[in-house]
Amino acid sequence: MVNVSTSREKRTLNWMDCLRSSGYRLTEARQAVIDVLAKSDRALNATEIFDFAREGYPSLGLVSVYRTLEKLEELNLIQKVHHPDGCQSYIAGFTGHQHLMICRVCEQAEFFEGDDLTPLIEHVSRESGFTIQEHWLQFFGICSECNNSATSNNLRKKSS
Amino acid sequence: MVNVSTSREKRTLNWMDCLRSSGYRLTEARQAVIDVLAKSDRALNATEIFDFAREGYPSLGLVSVYRTLEKLEELNLIQKVHHPDGCQSYIAGFTGHQHLMICRVCEQAEFFEGDDLTPLIEHVSRESGFTIQEHWLQFFGICSECNNSATSNNLRKKSS
């Protein structure tokens, strides 16, 4: 089990390095976006990132958020999160193949290893003749913190 | 392994009954949409359904497609399919919890049972303290037909 908070502090700098070494320039707009995403343990959508980032860099444009997200995703630094209602958000990602578990109360996300999926994939592949190239697995539920909060009568449900 | 082509012929009539018994009226617009979806073994998006359905019922409006989809989904007759690029489509669904396997060449979809997922869910749940309420699993790959076509030099790749 890997928690997204791991080395969150260094992430901002790592991402900057990664952008620079890929030939991209380090601008204030990009820094503002990176700051927000690198520090969040929730998946955020473009507008949320825009709003948070503007607090520190008010002249930021929404377009720059989208363009920065594009590059971060291309460099595999962030990962798209799909929600059942279709809207998309973004979260800091790790290397390798990871699956997401999303809390419906606080929207915090945790990664988990899904290696146990291999037998299922092999089984299904053999039975169907399908060549399975990629899989997509997400869990939705309530994280331990929100479970505790609920039982200790201290609901933190977001009003979104 | 359950193939979507199973009893596809009867499906149109079943869906009509289901709509009627739920208090909805049977209109030409709804029939046109249902005909298309019930006969397709691909997941179709709203525009595709609109285009196909208009062939048989030219006065159909796109809005009616959306409104019919809403009702069919509410009655669990169809199921939303999420694509990696974020766009949504719809496919005839079965009762119970089923997972999708989508061919990237012909876009045909097959359902598979994902019961083997339970141990993984329990394992992850125990380790993380997460209460997992719902999961979402989709496979992407190449179906047996398209595999064969490719090897027999008879590619049927769609030009979408």
Next chain:
DNA sequence: GTGATTGCAAAGCGTTTGCACCGTA
């Protein structure tokens, strides 16, 4: 200096809503 990057405005796309008319029950 120069070319990548920016923010604005506007266009684009898929979806939803308001509304008067229509057709099913």
Next chain:
DNA sequence: TACGGTGCAAACGCTTTGCAATCAC
């Protein structure tokens, strides 16, 4: 006949594109 359903047009939200100004290198 009544009211659920329709299609049109327009609004909507999110995302992308065109463009001149700007800024990192």
